[in-house]
Amino acid sequence: MxxxxxxxxxxxxxxxxxxxxxxxxxxxxxxxxxxxxxxxxxxxxxxxxxxxxxxxxxxxxxxxxxxxxxxxxxxxxxxxxxxxxxxxxxxxxxxxxxxxxxxxxxxxxxxxxxxxxxxxxxxxxxxxxxxxxxxxxxxxxxxxxxxxxxxxxxxxxxxxxxxxxxxxxxxxxxxxxxxxxxxxxxxxxxxxxxxxxxxxxxxDLFAPRRPDLGPQGLPVNRTAVQAGTAVTPAGWRLRLDGPRPALLSLADLQRLPQFTVELPISCVEGWSASAHWSGVRVRDLLDLAGAPADAGVRVTSLEADGPYRVTEMPSGYAGDPLTLLALRVNGEVLAPDHGYPARIIAPNRPGVLQTKWVDRMEVL
Structure with a gap:
């Protein structure tokens, strides 16, 4: 040297x-x-x-x-x-x-x-x-x-x-x-x-994401095209599996009591953005399915594959009044990229677990 x-x-x-x-x-x-x-x-x-x-x-x-x-x-x-x-x-x-x-x-x-x-x-x-x-x-x-x-x-x-x-x-x-x-x-x-x-x-000049850019003013990690859910199946019904199984159309869901909450989408990549979400409380859906008070829920997406196609939500989240099966965001019907016809939004939960394009909810 x-x-x-x-x-x-x-x-x-x-x-x-x-x-x-x-x-x-x-x-x-x-x-x-x-x-x-x-x-x-x-x-x-x-x-x-x-x-x-x-x-x-x-x-x-x-x-x-x-x-x-x-x-x-x-x-x-x-x-x-x-x-x-x-x-x-x-x-x-x-x-x-x-x-x-x-x-x-x-x-x-x-x-x-x-x-x-x-x-x-x-x-x-x-x-x-x-x-x-x-x-x-x-x-x-x-x-x-x-x-x-x-x-x-x-x-x-x-x-x-x-x-x-x-x-x-x-x-x-x-x-x-x-x-x-x-x-x-x-x-x-x-x-x-x-x-x-x-x-x-x-x-925010060099961050990979601007939280205010994207469909309906929110970023998207996985689009409907990528997930194969750009077209919702004709006659879509939410399948509720529990002691009292049910099939609910979008109109059925809209007739249930609606709630609006302000919650952020927060992703592992580091970005987060708040929005006003409207829809049906998950707890109300579990009650409709005859679930006990301490029940959790397994949520399945319409997407054909992906590591988070199926997620499980413990009872602490499922019973929280802020946890919704959201049908609207910021006053608008969900865009396909944000999970139309319905998606999960819950407090203190990673974005990858806020399941989009919900097809089935199963009482645990």
């Missing part, structure tokens, strides 16, 4: 510790909110009945924080790697068995963080140029990266403690560098967070 290759005074522990604090905070927020998203989408059996339907915009907040913190972590990780990269190329690569294990741990940590943030960013674009399933891979990479981070902090605890507040030579350059990093993180956040945060919508 050429002498003077890594000559900047910023390749030192104090700068690495300061950047590491910010990066660690962003990654832990990202990991925690990611766990919330995973549990809401695929809860273990013992937890499914305890999932809360309130606050109504809870998933909007947690998933928004997940994508915002993950996006902010990208420039922070770049700054952190730039600060410490002389150590990554130190020679000899291992001075002892313990040193070798530490270097291998760092390699796993860096690789898992890069892959986690890279795949997460592409998920916000709904672009999946890899052969493995995104959600499961992203979930386990999160555990791997977070575990590696905690082990790295434990291994470097004495060095971190020594430089947590200690000021080293090169203060002016460090301040300039940290200011530039702060500005980069702020710019990335301000120009992308508007897809979730309403009061930042005007600065």
């Amino acid at each position: 050429r002498e003077g290759t890594f000559s900047s005074v910023l390749h030192e522990p104090r700068t690495a510790v300061v950047i590491g604090r910010w990066l660690g905070a962003a990654l832990l927020v990202c990991f925690g909110t990611g766990l919330v998203s995973h549990l809401l989408q695929q809860p273990p059996h013992w937890l499914a009945g305890a999932l809360p339907s309130r606050p109504a915009d809870g998933y909007r907040i947690t998933q928004g924080l997940h994508v915002i913190s993950g996006t902010a972590a990208i420039p922070l990780l770049g700054a952190k790697l730039w600060t410490v990269y002389p150590q990554l190329f130190a020679w000899p690569p291992a001075r002892s068995v313990l040193h070798l294990l530490e270097r291998l741990g760092i390699a796993v940590l860096v690789a898992s963080m890069l892959l986690e943030l890279f795949t997460g960013l592409l998920n916000t674009l709904q672009w999946y140029p890899w052969p493995f399933p995104f959600r499961q891979t992203h979930f386990w990479l999160g555990w791997l990266a977070t575990g590696g981070l905690l082990l790295h902090v434990a291994a470097k605890a004495p060095l971190i403690a020594a430089h947590w507040r200690r000021v080293r030579p090169g203060l002016a350059q460090r301040r300039a560098f940290l200011t530039a990093v702060t500005a980069s993180v702020g710019a990335v956040t301000l120009t992308t967070a508007g897809q979730t945060v309403p009061w930042l919508r005007r600065t």
Whole structure:
């Protein structure tokens, strides 16, 4: 290695510790909110009945924080790697068995963080140029990266403690560098967070989605054409399966008591948008089918396939008065892309579970 290759005074522990604090905070927020998203989408059996339907915009907040913190972590990780990269190329690569294990741990940590943030960013674009399933891979990479981070902090605890507040030579350059990093993180956040945060919508320049663009003023992830539901079957009826089975036409549903609620659609890609939904309370439909008070419901879509064609709604959601089989949005009949003739809308629920083009509801 050429002498003077890594000559900047910023390749030192104090700068690495300061950047590491910010990066660690962003990654832990990202990991925690990611766990919330995973549990809401695929809860273990013992937890499914305890999932809360309130606050109504809870998933909007947690998933928004997940994508915002993950996006902010990208420039922070770049700054952190730039600060410490002389150590990554130190020679000899291992001075002892313990040193070798530490270097291998760092390699796993860096690789898992890069892959986690890279795949997460592409998920916000709904672009999946890899052969493995995104959600499961992203979930386990999160555990791997977070575990590696905690082990790295434990291994470097004495060095971190020594430089947590200690000021080293090169203060002016460090301040300039940290200011530039702060500005980069702020710019990335301000120009992308508007897809979730309403009061930042005007600065939403680079986010993949504008929450106010799309059919009936709402974005769409999966269109009716993609789902094969652009044409509703002639004589469509909602099939209610329970102690008292029923077949309900659209006119039958419209004759039932109608309610209007304001709820957001919040998607795993990070965008969310509020709308006024009108339709029949799911609890009223379950009562019509003779379901007990603590019943959940299995919802089946008209679409022929897809990972969320069939979803299950625990009793806490099914019994919430805000949970509707929606027939209208913002005063208009649902567009095909938004689930005509009927769709589910429920509080504190991921968008992928707000089933569109509902065909069947089965009492559990």
